[in-house]
Amino acid sequence: xxxxxxxxxxxxxxxxxxxxxxxxxxxxxxxxxxxxxxxxxxxxxxxxxxxxxxxxxxxxxxxxxxxxxxxxxxxxxxxxxxxxxxxxxxxxxxxxxxxxxxxxxxxxxxxxxxxxxxxxxxxxxxxxxxxxxxxxxxxxxxxxxxxxxxxxxxxxxxxxxxxxxxxxxxxxxxxxxxxxxxxxxxxxxxxxxxxxxxxxxxxxxx
Amino acid sequence: xxxxxxxxxxxxxxxxxxxxxxxxxxxxxxxxxxxxxxxxxxxxxxxxxxxxxxxxxxxxxxxxxxxxxxxxxxxxxxxxxxxxxxxxxxxxxxxxxxxxxxxxxxxxxxxxxxxxxxxxxxxxxxxxxxxxxxxxxxxxxxxxxxxxxxxxxxxxxxxxxxxxxxxxxxxxxxxxxxxxxxxxxxxxxxxxxxxxxxxxxxxxxx
Amino acid sequence: xxxxxxxxxxxxxxxxxxxxxxxxxxxxxxxxxxxxxxxxxxxxxxxxxxxxxxxxxxxxxxxxxxxxxxxxxxxxxxxxxxxxxxxxxxxxxxxxxxxxxxxxxxxxxxxxxxxxxxxxxxxxxxxxxxxxxxxxxxxxxxxxxxxxxxxxxxxxxxxxxxxxxxxxxxxxxxxxxxxxxxxxxxxxxxxxxxxxxxxxxxxxxx
Numbered sequence: 001x002x003x004x005x006x007x008x009x010x011x012x013x014x015x016x017x018x019x020x021x022x023x024x025x026x027x028x029x030x031x032x033x034x035x036x037x038x039x040x041x042x043x044x045x046x047x048x049x050x051x052x053x054x055x056x057x058x059x060x061x062x063x064x065x066x067x068x069x070x071x072x073x074x075x076x077x078x079x080x081x082x083x084x085x086x087x088x089x090x091x092x093x094x095x096x097x098x099x100x101x102x103x104x105x106x107x108x109x110x111x112x113x114x115x116x117x118x119x120x121x122x123x124x125x126x127x128x129x130x131x132x133x134x135x136x137x138x139x140x141x142x143x144x145x146x147x148x149x150x151x152x153x154x155x156x157x158x159x160x161x162x163x164x165x166x167x168x169x170x171x172x173x174x175x176x177x178x179x180x181x182x183x184x185x186x187x188x189x190x191x192x193x194x195x196x197x198x199x200x201x202x203x204x205x206x
Numbered sequence: 207x208x209x210x211x212x213x214x215x216x217x218x219x220x221x222x223x224x225x226x227x228x229x230x231x232x233x234x235x236x237x238x239x240x241x242x243x244x245x246x247x248x249x250x251x252x253x254x255x256x257x258x259x260x261x262x263x264x265x266x267x268x269x270x271x272x273x274x275x276x277x278x279x280x281x282x283x284x285x286x287x288x289x290x291x292x293x294x295x296x297x298x299x300x301x302x303x304x305x306x307x308x309x310x311x312x313x314x315x316x317x318x319x320x321x322x323x324x325x326x327x328x329x330x331x332x333x334x335x336x337x338x339x340x341x342x343x344x345x346x347x348x349x350x351x352x353x354x355x356x357x358x359x360x361x362x363x364x365x366x367x368x369x370x371x372x373x374x375x376x377x378x379x380x381x382x383x384x385x386x387x388x389x390x391x392x393x394x395x396x397x398x399x400x401x402x403x404x405x406x407x408x409x410x411x412x
Numbered sequence: 413x414x415x416x417x418x419x420x421x422x423x424x425x426x427x428x429x430x431x432x433x434x435x436x437x438x439x440x441x442x443x444x445x446x447x448x449x450x451x452x453x454x455x456x457x458x459x460x461x462x463x464x465x466x467x468x469x470x471x472x473x474x475x476x477x478x479x480x481x482x483x484x485x486x487x488x489x490x491x492x493x494x495x496x497x498x499x500x501x502x503x504x505x506x507x508x509x510x511x512x513x514x515x516x517x518x519x520x521x522x523x524x525x526x527x528x529x530x531x532x533x534x535x536x537x538x539x540x541x542x543x544x545x546x547x548x549x550x551x552x553x554x555x556x557x558x559x560x561x562x563x564x565x566x567x568x569x570x571x572x573x574x575x576x577x578x579x580x581x582x583x584x585x586x587x588x589x590x591x592x593x594x595x596x597x598x599x600x601x602x603x604x605x606x607x608x609x610x611x612x613x614x615x616x617x618x
Contacts, residue, residue, distance in 0.1 A: 032557075033559050122273065138549070257463055343549060351445075
């Protein structure tokens with residue numbers, strides 16, 4: 001189980017780091033700023049999760065592979081930004097994969113640290129969306145996850161599958177794969193069909 | 207004592223969640239974004255306090271009632287935003303109540319975890335104002351508490367009463383109520399009379 | 413060693429608090445906001461480091477001297493803003509000193525808490541630049557360290573000297589001084605000569 005979580009985490013780290021680095025380049029940050037954005041986008045979610053559940057030091061600081069993977073993704077994006085821009089829709093699909101992987105691995109780790117089922121779902125979702133939130137905050141933007149299409153909800157569903165499977169004592173590997181596939185499929189469908197959550201109508205400005 | 211802290215915390219959570227959700231709706235976030243804002247405004251202060259004093263997992267993640275209360279407040283605000291807007295001055299009074307409750311419960315918890323008196327006062331204040339700071343940062347705004355009327359100082363006074371009472375070995379329930387009432391009264395008076403802190407005069411831009 | 417780290421930390425705290433308070437005054441925050449900015453700029457880096465390495469409560473909350481020093485720096489800046497503005501280039505040199513002191517003390521503390529060498533270098537850098545990042549985020553600006561001249565890299569070099577010296581079992585005091593001097597010298601040279609990191613060329617906006 002632990003190996004599975006690690007592998008999922010490292011793949012998710014790479015794709016999220018590419019998204020962070022891409023926004024860094026687009027905002028004309030220098031090389032250092034691009035690397036910070038790639039690390040933040042890739043690891044802020046899991047760092048927040050680990051601090052909250054008491055896994056100290058957080059995996060992103062205790063295991064050099066996370067740092068190496070996000071630095072590598074940042075350097076590639078910095079060097080080949082135009083090529084990656086042309087792959088924009090592929091990047092969105094990879095981002096959906098990263099979201100799915102982080103949501104299920106985050107929920108697994110929260111369960112392993114003894115959090116309650118409801119909170120394990122929340123922390124799975126936080127692991128998935130935390131990096132994107134910090135990435136956008138560092139760029140002084142309102143995080144896109146707070147107002148875009150269906151994104152966080154798909155992470156909630158993926159983490160929920162993992163936790164329900166855990167409660168039902170199903171085999172963890174199968175449950176993890178099912179949760180990740182469901183999250184990924186929902187997210188890709190939401191992208192393709194433009195599914196959105198409702199917004200409230202605020203009254204005219206006063 | 208622990209029951210008192212819990213009840214104060216849950217009431218404070220509700221009113222702060224309404225303030226967060228209200229700003230979320232006003233900024234046209236979707237339903238998920240509104241719920242994130244209500245949770246952040248309600249719980250970021252206590253999460254920061256708990257991480258710093260070592261109360262892991264933070265109460266907001268270890269006890270489902272905080273999450274339930276802030277989600278409920280968020281949903282009500284989302285569904286009834288116009289009605290809540292008309293109650294704007296009532297919301298400010300409730301917000302003063304939330305500030306008072308968080309400041310005293312935060313100071314109590316910091317003392318219980320062995321922090322020094324000065325730091326217990328600081329952490330009481332942080333518990334009171336932290337949620338509003340994160341709420342505004344998520345919206346890419348300069349936190350209003352950093353430049354508005356008398357707000358944080360009233361939390362400082364409330365937390366200070368709790369800590370001084372603790373040092374004088376007065377009964378905690380009475381001290382807590384006194385601190386909360388004083389903070390609340392000061393804040394409402396500041397709202398009514400427009401009391402402000404001074405600002406320095408920066409030189410003309412160069 | 414511990415005394416050396418404390419003294420370096422307090423000096424760094426003062427100069428960083430001046431930088432935070434100065435930006436707070438320039439953004440027309442009130443007195444409370446200026447004090448928050450001075451504390452955040454001075455202590456956010458070391459708080460993040462301490463939370464991540466498990467040094468709870470963080471030094472900035474466990475030792476009143478950090479708070480006292482940053483409040484003092486904030487009050488002086490608030491009262492004498494024009495005078496400090498005229499000293500702008502001196503402030504930049506002091507800021508370089510703060511960066512050097514935090515980078516080496518942060519790396520030392522991370523080593524003392526058993527982090528790996530690579531992560532001790534990262535955390536030294538984070539201690540040096542974290543305050544400036546939070547300061548700018550509180551003002552809803554993209555952190556200047558992510559796009560300005562050579563800044564974080566000099567902290568990386570200073571922290572790197574400390575860690576390499578530790579691995580080589582050289583005397584810690586000498587190594588700490590060497591790292592700080594090198595970081596400071598590089599930063600001042602970067603200021604004087606306008607050294608910058610490269611930025612990638614984003615394609616024309618689409």
